[in-house]
Amino acid sequence: MPYFDAASAVPLHPVARQALLASLDEGWADPTRLHREGRRARMLLDAAREAAAEAVGCRPGEIVFTSSGTRAVHTGVAGALAGRRRVGHHLIVSTVEHSSVLHSADSFEVEGGTVDRVPVDRTGAVDPSGYAAALRPDTALACLQSANHEVGTVQPVAEVAAVCRAAGVPLFVDAAQSLGWGPVEGDWSLLAGSAHKWGGPSGVGLLVVRKGVRFAAQGPVDERESGRAAGFENIPAIVAAVASLRAVRIEAAEETVRLRELTARIRAEVPRLVPDVEVVGDAGRRLPGIVTFSCLYVDGEALLHELDREGFSVSSGSSCTSSTLTPSHVLKAMGVLSEGNVRVSLPPGTAEADVARFLQVLPRVVAGVREKLGAPAPAPAPAVTVADDVIAVDALGKRCPVPVIELAKIFGDVPVGGTVRVLSDDEAARLDIPAWCEMRGQEYVGEEPAPRGTAYLVRRVS
Amino acid sequence: MPYFDAASAVPLHPVARQALLASLDEGWADPTRLHREGRRARMLLDAAREAAAEAVGCRPGEIVFTSSGTRAVHTGVAGALAGRRRVGHHLIVSTVEHSSVLHSADSFEVEGGTVDRVPVDRTGAVDPSGYAAALRPDTALACLQSANHEVGTVQPVAEVAAVCRAAGVPLFVDAAQSLGWGPVEGDWSLLAGSAHKWGGPSGVGLLVVRKGVRFAAQGPVDERESGRAAGFENIPAIVAAVASLRAVRIEAAEETVRLRELTARIRAEVPRLVPDVEVVGDAGRRLPGIVTFSCLYVDGEALLHELDREGFSVSSGSSCTSSTLTPSHVLKAMGVLSEGNVRVSLPPGTAEADVARFLQVLPRVVAGVREKLGAPAPAPAPAVTVADDVIAVDALGKRCPVPVIELAKIFGDVPVGGTVRVLSDDEAARLDIPAWCEMRGQEYVGEEPAPRGTAYLVRRVS
Numbered sequence: 030m031p032y033f034d035a036a037s038a039v040p041l042h043p044v045a046r047q048a049l050l051a052s053l054d055e056g057w058a059d060p061t062r063l064h065r066e067g068r069r070a071r072m073l074l075d076a077a078r079e080a081a082a083e084a085v086g087c088r089p090g091e092i093v094f095t096s097s098g099t100r101a102v103h104t105g106v107a108g109a110l111a112g113r114r115r116v117g118h119h120l121i122v123s124t125v126e127h128s129s130v131l132h133s134a135d136s137f138e139v140e141g142g143t144v145d146r147v148p149v150d151r152t153g154a155v156d157p158s159g160y161a162a163a164l165r166p167d168t169a170l171a172c173l174q175s176a177n178h179e180v181g182t183v184q185p186v187a188e189v190a191a192v193c194r195a196a197g198v199p200l201f202v203d204a205a206q207s208l209g210w211g212p213v214e215g216d217w218s219l220l221a222g223s224a225h226k227w228g229g230p231s232g233v234g235l236l237v238v239r240k241g242v243r244f245a246a247q248g249p250v251d252e253r254e255s256g257r258a259a260g261f262e263n264i265p266a267i268v269a270a271v272a273s274l275r276a277v278r279i280e281a282a283e284e285t286v287r288l289r290e291l292t293a294r295i296r297a298e299v300p301r302l303v304p305d306v307e308v309v310g311d312a313g314r315r316l317p318g319i320v321t322f323s324c325l326y327v328d329g330e331a332l333l334h335e336l337d338r339e340g341f342s343v344s345s346g347s348s349c350t351s352s353t354l355t356p357s358h359v360l361k362a363m364g365v366l367s368e369g370n371v372r373v374s375l376p377p378g379t380a381e382a383d384v385a386r387f388l389q390v391l392p393r394v395v396a397g398v399r400e401k402l403g404a405p406a407p408a409p410a411p412a413v414t415v416a417d418d419v420i421a422v423d424a425l426g427k428r429c430p431v432p433v434i435e436l437a438k439i440f441g442d443v444p445v446g447g448t449v450r451v452l453s454d455d456e457a458a459r460l461d462i463p464a465w466c467e468m469r470g471q472e473y474v475g476e477e478p479a480p481r482g483t484a485y486l487v488r489r490v491s
Numbered sequence: 492m493p494y495f496d497a498a499s500a501v502p503l504h505p506v507a508r509q510a511l512l513a514s515l516d517e518g519w520a521d522p523t524r525l526h527r528e529g530r531r532a533r534m535l536l537d538a539a540r541e542a543a544a545e546a547v548g549c550r551p552g553e554i555v556f557t558s559s560g561t562r563a564v565h566t567g568v569a570g571a572l573a574g575r576r577r578v579g580h581h582l583i584v585s586t587v588e589h590s591s592v593l594h595s596a597d598s599f600e601v602e603g604g605t606v607d608r609v610p611v612d613r614t615g616a617v618d619p620s621g622y623a624a625a626l627r628p629d630t631a632l633a634c635l636q637s638a639n640h641e642v643g644t645v646q647p648v649a650e651v652a653a654v655c656r657a658a659g660v661p662l663f664v665d666a667a668q669s670l671g672w673g674p675v676e677g678d679w680s681l682l683a684g685s686a687h688k689w690g691g692p693s694g695v696g697l698l699v700v701r702k703g704v705r706f707a708a709q710g711p712v713d714e715r716e717s718g719r720a721a722g723f724e725n726i727p728a729i730v731a732a733v734a735s736l737r738a739v740r741i742e743a744a745e746e747t748v749r750l751r752e753l754t755a756r757i758r759a760e761v762p763r764l765v766p767d768v769e770v771v772g773d774a775g776r777r778l779p780g781i782v783t784f785s786c787l788y789v790d791g792e793a794l795l796h797e798l799d800r801e802g803f804s805v806s807s808g809s810s811c812t813s814s815t816l817t818p819s820h821v822l823k824a825m826g827v828l829s830e831g832n833v834r835v836s837l838p839p840g841t842a843e844a845d846v847a848r849f850l851q852v853l854p855r856v857v858a859g860v861r862e863k864l865g866a867p868a869p870a871p872a873p874a875v876t877v878a879d880d881v882i883a884v885d886a887l888g889k890r891c892p893v894p895v896i897e898l899a900k901i902f903g904d905v906p907v908g909g910t911v912r913v914l915s916d917d918e919a920a921r922l923d924i925p926a927w928c929e930m931r932g933q934e935y936v937g938e939e940p941a942p943r944g945t946a947y948l949v950r951r952v953s
Contacts, residue, residue, distance in 0.1 A: 034521070037529075040519050041519055050512075053503050053508065057502050057692075058499065059499040063792065064799050064806075065492070067496075067499075096558030096559065097721075097722030098723070100721065107710070107711075128713060132712065132713060133711045223723070225723060230519075231727065232694040248709075249591070249598040251590060251594060259562065260559030260591075262693065330525065337526050342524075344525075
């Protein structure tokens with residue numbers, strides 16, 4: 030049963046499992062104690078810290094083990110902001126950061142801080158000039174992910190770090206998606222990682238605070254982890270996490286080439302096999318294992334369920350798969366289609382045959398979902414007359430992807446020059462109607478408020 | 492090699508180990524995902540939550556899994572205080588709480604809150620009337636441990652909860668030391684526990700927030716654990732923790748009787764076998780496995796090392812075993828001797844023969860440490876004349892237990908009615924010189940400032 034959701038979590042690496050089992054017996058005691066069980070635990074912790082530092086490319090004293098990647102981000106961002114509170118209360122993040130970074134930014138705003146959110150282009154990448162423009166004399170911290178978790182786009186971290194360094198501002202890098210593939214390049218100041226993304230156990234995050242970076246841990250602390258992460262260290266899990274990081278790094282060069290080829294194949298084949306699909310993310314600067322695409326006229330949740338029935342575990346950034354009924358903030362920031370969104374993230378070791386079967390199954394599954402939803406045929410019928418009437422489509426109360434389906438259904442009857450006014454109260458429509466226009470080569474005129482919901486105006490140009 | 496430091500951490504329970512191994516394969520995925528791996532993880536998490544609720548005596552929805560006991564305390568105290576910030580900014584704690592509670596209180600004070608610290612008697616117990624007296628109209632929260640982690644004294648939680656309930660104030664109970672032995676009685680509002688104290692793995696804490704308790708999680712949160720504990724759930728460890736809690740509860744009745752008898756034996760035998768020893772903590776209302784005593788004229792760190800060489804792992808609240816060079820805040824609050832302090836905390840299953848050997852070894856070890864330090868003979872020589880001279884002892888720059896040893900050495904030469912003035916800059920002297928007076932039936936006159944350090948005045952009365 031192929032598991033293609035590695036960007037969420039991967040199963041425990043065999044090396045991590047072995048290390049965990051061994052250190053359950055050796056590493057359970059309190060490493061601050063003077064007795065032999067405590068000293069043994071301390072030795073394991075020290076050795077893990079050294080090995081982690083080597084893998085990250087930093088000093089052992091710069092490593093802080095936390096209880097999750099999210100905790101590493103929360104602790105790191107809050108500590109770096111507080112450490113430079115005399116400089117100012119301005120924070121820069123990109124619009125496509127992981128929710129843990131964005132939640133930290135929201136929390137900072139609630140406390141009175143100011144946040145600038147640097148936009149991305151249609152591939153999901155930031156431009157270093159965006160950071161340069163956002164930097165201010167009172168900027169305390171800038172944050173940038175090493176690579177995006179939803180579309181795999183690799184960010185220009187080294188360039189942004191250089192821009193920040195020149196301004197004397199520390200850069201915090203969320204390296205959760207990339208740390209298993211290699212160290213993060215560039216002159217960054219703080220970094221976070223998450224063990225269960227690289228085959229380590231849950232319950233271990235990594236925070237790196239470079240020497241010389243001003244840092245003031247927030248909230249109650251204790252004597253553990255240099256006063257930066259309170260609570261009894263989870264040594265068996267830390268040992269397993271570091272063992273796994275070393276193991277996946279050894280396999281990284283070979284797996285990079287192999288997975289990159291498999292995702293390149295999906296990138297190329299899906300638009301050929303499935304009509305009305307948009308593959309998103311950068312085709313070149315991307316993580317080896319992630320490929321993401323969106324299918325017009327498809328309900329993301331139904332698609333996930335159908336793929337699950339066929340044995341494929343994937344995830345989706347469609348609004349209907351989130352508890353908030355809003356599309357993924359990443360797809361939104363990129364301005365790409367969010368309906369029928371599928372993220373395929375291959376774990377190391379994925380078999381070529383599984384990818385081949387996925388490509389074989391996908392067209393049938395998408396067609397099935399579209400049929401159930403009464404989606405229009407792939408190619409719209411040619412138009413005959415020119416007119417400037419406005420045709421109204423009332424999609425109030427209908428959820429993604431229905432508003433776009435209603436638009437597409439009627440579009441064949443719209444004369445060139447004619448306008449459709451789609452009334453919708455679904456948040457995903459704001460993203461998906463413009464995206465549909467882009468895919469169809471039609472003009473998206475804009476939106477206007479309506480007594481209920483919003484009206485989206487589309488003009489037929491061909 | 493007998494491990495007598497169960498109050499710090501115990502090795503993984505065999506049931507926990509089994510549960511951990513099984514759920515490493517089943518529980519690694521993201522429980523918020525819709526695919527089968529995610530659903531399987533979610534089922535494990537739900538089942539663990541129900542079992543934990545049953546063991547605690549609460550509803551499943553009231554359980555929040557955190558990454559450690561410390562994190563449960565930090566999250567619980569901060570969330571409860573914020574939830575009632577409209578009522579006021581007053582917090583009540585006891586003076587003998589775990590450092591995680593005291594650090595939370597310190598943090599609250601830094602943010603502008605007011606903290607009252609309820610004192611304890613010489614056994615380490617609070618009096619419910621102390622809480623009644625401390626309650627104010629603006630009290631947001633009161634905290635009390637279920638039992639003390641250093642001396643084992645059980646606190647009157649149900650009585651204090653009733654006092655708080657009558658005033659409409661929630662009570663937070665740190666149940667880290669007792670939860671493995673049974674549910675916490677009384678009408679408490681919030682509760683925290685720590686899995687590695689009951690044979691679960693490190694990395695799992697338990698926070699219980701009773702329905703109806705106002706609670707506002709602080710800092711950035713996410714959708715996990717009802718928005719009360721951010722970060723990917725550590726499901727294999729959670730499953731193992733709950734399995735272990737159930738397992739130790741089944742064994743609890745029998746082990747309570749067995750360990751209680753072993754610690755009663757240590758309580759009775761140590762003062763008989765070792766001269767100049769003070770056994771501390773309540774003789775009746777106490778945890779089954781903990782017994783703590785302090786030895787005059789003994790360096791706690793040396794004693795720990797010698798016991799370790801003999802194969803016994805214990806801990807100590809003496810100043811010389813802490814990084815801050817101050818004695819344990821618990822011993823200080825109780826006003827008992829801190830030098831040569833030993834906490835014996837027996838894990839379930841401790842063999843009687845190990846306790847017997849400990850009692851056999853201890854007198855020799857204590858005598859050896861005393862001999863190296865040049866401690867005076869147990870019984871001071873009788874005095875001959877009456878005088879009112881002041882004899883000066885300069886112990887500046889000497890660390891615990893040397894100032895008390897210097898006092899005791901000279902005391903035989905002090906006439907009845909005479910006064911000794913011990914000059915010391917060691918923080919432990921403030922606790923240990925009065926404690927020595929109490930043990931010897933001599934009068935502690937008081938302290939006075941000196942150009943360097945502090946002068947402690949002792950009058951010979953017999």
